[in-house]
Each structure stands twice: as C-alpha cells, then as structure tokens.
Amino acid sequence: MPDSMKSSFRRVAWISRITFLEAIRQRFFAFLIVLSAALVISSVSFRFMDFGHGELKFVADFGFGGIFFFGSILALVMTAQMFFAEIENRTALTLLAKPVGRFEFLVGKFAGVWAVLGVFIFTLCTLLGLVLWGRHQELVQIAEASGRVPPDLSVGGIFAYTLLQWLRLGVIAAMVLAVSSVARSFLFAVVVGAMTVLAGQLQWIAQEALLRDKELGVLHQAFLWLITRLIPNLQQFNIGDALTLDVTSVQVGAIGAASLSGGVYIIVLMCIAGLAFRRREI
Amino acid sequence: MLRALTVVGVALALFVAGCFAENSWRLVRTSIPEMGRKEIEPTLGQGVLLGILGGLRTVIADGTWLRSYVAWEKRDRAACEGLMRTACALDPRARYFWENTGYVVGYDMAHWEIRRRGGYAKVSQEIQDGLFKSYAQKGLAVFEEGAKHTGGNPGILISAGQMCEIKLKDNKLAALYYKRATEATNVPWFAYFLCAKSLWEDGQKTEAYSWYRKQWLEKLKGVGDSSPDDLEHLRYMEAELNLPLLQRIPRQTWEK
Numbered sequence: 129m130p131d132s133m134k135s136s137f138r139r140v141a142w143i144s145r146i147t148f149l150e151a152i153r154q155r156f157f158a159f160l161i162v163l164s165a166a167l168v169i170s171s172v173s174f175r176f177m178d179f180g181h182g183e184l185k186f187v188a189d190f191g192f193g194g195i196f197f198f199g200s201i202l203a204l205v206m207t208a209q210m211f212f213a214e215i216e217n218r219t220a221l222t223l224l225a226k227p228v229g230r231f232e233f234l235v236g237k238f239a240g241v242w243a244v245l246g247v248f249i250f251t252l253c254t255l256l257g258l259v260l261w262g263r264h265q266e267l268v269q270i271a272e273a274s275g276r277v278p279p280d281l282s283v284g285g286i287f288a289y290t291l292l293q294w295l296r297l298g299v300i301a302a303m304v305l306a307v308s309s310v311a312r313s314f315l316f317a318v319v320v321g322a323m324t325v326l327a328g329q330l331q332w333i334a335q336e337a338l339l340r341d342k343e344l345g346v347l348h349q350a351f352l353w354l355i356t357r358l359i360p361n362l363q364q365f366n367i368g369d370a371l372t373l374d375v376t377s378v379q380v381g382a383i384g385a386a387s388l389s390g391g392v393y394i395i396v397l398m399c400i401a402g403l404a405f406r407r408r409e410i
Numbered sequence: 411m412l413r414a415l416t417v418v419g420v421a422l423a424l425f426v427a428g429c430f431a432e433n434s435w436r437l438v439r440t441s442i443p444e445m446g447r448k449e450i451e452p453t454l455g456q457g458v459l460l461g462i463l464g465g466l467r468t469v470i471a472d473g474t475w476l477r478s479y480v481a482w483e484k485r486d487r488a489a490c491e492g493l494m495r496t497a498c499a500l501d502p503r504a505r506y507f508w509e510n511t512g513y514v515v516g517y518d519m520a521h522w523e524i525r526r527r528g529g530y531a532k533v534s535q536e537i538q539d540g541l542f543k544s545y546a547q548k549g550l551a552v553f554e555e556g557a558k559h560t561g562g563n564p565g566i567l568i569s570a571g572q573m574c575e576i577k578l579k580d581n582k583l584a585a586l587y588y589k590r591a592t593e594a595t596n597v598p599w600f601a602y603f604l605c606a607k608s609l610w611e612d613g614q615k616t617e618a619y620s621w622y623r624k625q626w627l628e629k630l631k632g633v634g635d636s637s638p639d640d641l642e643h644l645r646y647m648e649a650e651l652n653l654p655l656l657q658r659i660p661r662q663t664w665e666k
Contacts, residue, residue, distance in 0.1 A: 177472055177476075179475050179504075180506020181501070181504055186469070186472075189467060189469060190466070193466025193467070194466075332442075335435075356428070357424075357425050357429065357431075357432065358424045359428075361428075361431045361435055364431060364435050366442070367442060370442070374441075377440060377441050378440075379437045379440055379441070385430075385433055385437050392426070392427045392431075393430075393431070396426070396427045399423060400420050400423070403416060
C-alpha cells in the first residue's frame with residue numbers, strides 16, 4: 129500500500145475515532161438506546177395484546193419495530209448533528225486547513241457515526257436475541273409437555289438481521305451526509321433526510337401498487353420506474369421476522385444480495401456527498 | 411457543461427445502485443407479505459403508515475384490529491370492514507384476522523343491515539334471505555383471499571365451507587372447500603368427515619362414500635388409532651347404501 133494511502137487511512141481513522149467518541153457520549157444516544165432497550169424488554173409483557181400470531185412473532189416484531197424506528201431517528205439526527213457541529217463551531221475550517229482532504233473528512237465522519245450506529249444495533253439485537261431465546265426455551269418446554277410442535281427460532285437469523293439493519297442505517301447516514309453536504313442548516317438536512325428515508329421505505333409500495341396499475345400512461349409509468357430506481361429501496365433490509373422465525377421463506381442469496389446492494393448504495397451516496405462537499409463554501 | 415455532466419453522473423451512479431437493489435429486492439420480496447393498496451389507503455392517516463414503513467407491523471395490525479371492535483360494537487359496517495381489512499393487509503399471513511373478518515362480514519353484517527332497514531318484522535323474508543346470501547358471498551370472498559395469503563390454511567377453508575353450508579345452503583360448494591382443506595398438510599381430523607357429510611347431504615351419496623373410503627384407506631387408517639370414528643361413519647354409509655358385504659371395507663381386528 130502506498131504511503132499516501134496509508135496516511136490517508138490514518139487521517140480518516142483519526143476523524144472517525146473523534147466522531148465516535150463525541151457521538152457515543154451524547155445524551156441523545158444514551159436516551160434512545162435506553163428507550164429502545166426498554167421497548168425490547170417490555171415486548172414480552174405486551175404479548176397479551178396479540179391476536180392470532182405466534183408469540184415469538186409478536187415479540188420479535190415489537191423489538192424489530194423499536195430498533196427500526198429509533199435506529200432511523202438516531203441515524204438521521206446524529207449524522208446531521210455531527211456534520212453541522214463541525215461547520216457551526218468552525219472546527220471544520222481548522223481541520224480542513226491541515227492536510228486533510230474534504231472527502232477524507234466526510235468518510236471519517238461517516239465511519240464514526242456508523243460505528244456508533246453499530247453499537248446501537250448490536251446492543252439492542254443482542255438484547256432482543258436474549259429475550260427471544262429465553263421465551264423460546266419456555267415455549268419449547270410448554271410445547272413438549274402438551275405434545276405440540278415447538279416454534280422455530282434462528283439465532284443466526286437474528287445476527288443476519290443485525291447486519292442488514294446496520295447496513296440500512298449506514299445507507300441512511302450516507303444519505304443524510306449527502307443532503308448535509310449541500311444543506312445550509314441542520315434542520316433542513318434532518319427534514320429532507322427524513323423525507324428521503326420515508327420515500328425509501330415506501331418506494332416498494334409505489335413499485336408494486338402503482339407500476340402494476342394498467343390505467344397509468346406509458347410516460348407516467350416510465351417516470352415512476354425511473355424514480356423507483358433512483359430512490360434507495362430501504363425495505364429490502366426489513367426481513368427480520370422471516371430471518372428469525374421462518375428462515376426457510378428467505379431465498380438463498382437474499383442476504384448477500386441485500387448486503388451488496390447496501391454496500392453499493394453507501395459507496396454511491398458517499399461519492400455524491402464528496403462531490404457536493406468539494407464545492408461547498410465553509 | 412461540467413455541472414451537467416456531474417448531475418448525469420450522479421443520476422447514473424444512483425441508477426446503477428438501484429439496479430443492484432432491484433436484484434436484491436427480487437430475492438427478498440418473497441419474505442415480505444403482499445400488501446394491497448386498496449385495503450390500506452382508507453386508513454393510512456390513522457397510524458397505519460408506521461406499520462407499512464417496516465417495523466411494528468404486527469403490533470399495528472393488532473391495534474387496528476382492536477379499533478375494528480369499537481366499530482363492530484357500534485355496528486358501523488364501513489368502518490368495521492375497513493379496519494378489519496386493514497389488519498388483514500398489514501399482516502396477511504395471520505389466519506386469525508382473515509377468519510374473523512370473514513365471520514363478521516358473512517354472519518354479522520346481514521343482521522346489522524336488516525336492523526338498519528327497520529328490523530326483522532319490517533323486512534320481508536325474501537329480502538332477508540337475499541341479504542344473508544349476499545353478505546355470505548362477501549364473507550366467502552374474504553375467506554378466499556385469506557386462503558390465498560396463508561397458503562391454503564385449512565382453518566380458513568373449513569370456515570368457508572361452514573359458511574356455504576349455513577348461510578348459502580350450498581352443500582356442493584361446502585364440500586369443495588372441505589376437500590381443499592383435506593389437501594393441506596396440517597388438516598384437522600374432522601375435515602374429512604365434514605367433506606363426506608356435505609357430499610352426502612348434497613345427494614352425491616355414492617361419491618361421498620367412495621371419496622371418504624379412499625381417504626380412510628390411504629390416509630386416516632395409518633394415523634394414530636386408525637380413526638375409528640371415521641370408520642364408524644363409513645359403516646353407516648355402507649348400511650345406508652346397502653352395499654354388498656364384499657364391496658364394504660373389510661372388518662378390522664380392533665373394530666367393535
């Protein structure tokens with residue numbers, strides 16, 4: 129590896145380390161992780177509200193829902209906050225006056241935030257895994273005593289879901305960084321980022337409901353087709369309950385393909401962020 | 411010029427990423443339940459959106475189902491059916507939602523309609539029968555949709571068969587539903603009898619016996635204690651059909 133690349137990696141690692149330490153000390157992070165953990169733990173107590181699902185499905189859905197919701201908020205707000213804190217405190221100016229490239233700065237910020245999101249996701253998924261495993265053991269005993277078929281639970285599936293969610297949050301963080309690179313204010317970045325996430329989560333409905341609509345004209349359909357390929361499809365990472373409780377319903381290669389797609393999105397969005405940030409006046 | 415090229419480059423890069431996502435989505439899609447736009451559209455503004463976004467779908471489906479009970483108590487047909495169908499759309503693989511939506515639409519709503527028109531004394535018997543049949547058809551459509559989404563759940567198919575028997579008075583159709591239920595992997599033991607009974611009551615006595623006999627010899631005989639209740643029903647049929655001894659099922663060693 130050439131020396132210039134080595135030193136570039138060192139600079140990126142240094143920025144990401146500082147970003148990670150700064151982000152993980154934030155009260156907002158602590159608040160969201162405590163709130164999500166409470167939701168995950170309390171999911172077992174809420175199972176009496178369930179109608180006709182497997183008990184583990186309800187608990188898993190409750191936990192995955194909390195992780196999905198609070199994880200998205202964390203990725204949106206923290207990424208924008210970490211970026212704009214540097215701009216507003218003028219530390220970005222000092223930093224970029226040194227031999228640090230703008231793209232290196234962005235990659236460092238992204239890596240730091242993504243690492244914090246990793247801590248969030250892995251902590252909560254481990255907790256949810258423990259809750260599910262504990263309840264699964266009880267249900268297996270009950271099923272054995274009553275001669276019923278015990279429910280399935282795949283620990284590997286929880287791990288796969290964790291990785292997919294981490295990738296999803298990475299895509300969101302990269303999206304917010306791309307928006308922040310052109311945005312003038314924190315609020316604008318968060319609002320536009322949230323809208324993009326919303327569009328990304330709902331674009332599969334547009335694909336399935338609108339593109340199948342035969343009443344639409346060719347132009348309208350072509351426009352929708354293009355839009356659904358330009359907006360990242362974030363729903364592809366949400367197969368937690370299938371991975372955990374019905375792993376046979378997941379096609380071979382689905383996790384690999386979703387991971388590859390997430391990786392490509394992160395690279396493309398970071399390149400866009402880099403392009404936009406290169407021209408930005410700080 | 412450079413700016414335009416940059417914009418095109420960015421769009422192209424996003425498009426390439428979109429193509430990767432398309433490939434991944436094709437593989438992932440089978441793990442995510444189908445969701446009809448028509449079912450969720452009327453209730454989108456009422457908290458259902460979060461369920462569509464990704465997580466908490468089961469929880470929101472449960473919440474929507476609870477809200478449908480409020481409409482059920484008020485006998486509000488539109489709201490009740492709308493909310494119940496939303497719960498089905500949010501979690502289409504749950505048998506409970508389809509089965510109970512079918513029951514409410516097929517059994518309860520005709521009574522609500524009759525009451526709304528002034529009560530049983532004011533509505534003629536002919537119109538009442540028409541209403542019962544038309545709502546039963548709607549309930550049956552819900553069961554059909556539920557069977558499609560749940561991979562032919564035998565519970566839903568048996569409920570559909572019961573509705574054909576009770577409300578449509580159509581034993582032939584009921585037998586078809588029961589027969590479909592017997593083809594499922596986790597079929598309850600009584601589904602075979604229900605199918606044979608429906609065919610029998612439809613007047614297809616020989617067909618009912620042949621089918622039931624075939625099922626008993628091929629499937630039920632080898633299950634548990636050889637299904638003695640089913641054999642008892644078969645013996646009744648043999649007696650009713652006046653079958654010669656040689657055409658009957660050979661006497662079993664354990665038979666009373």
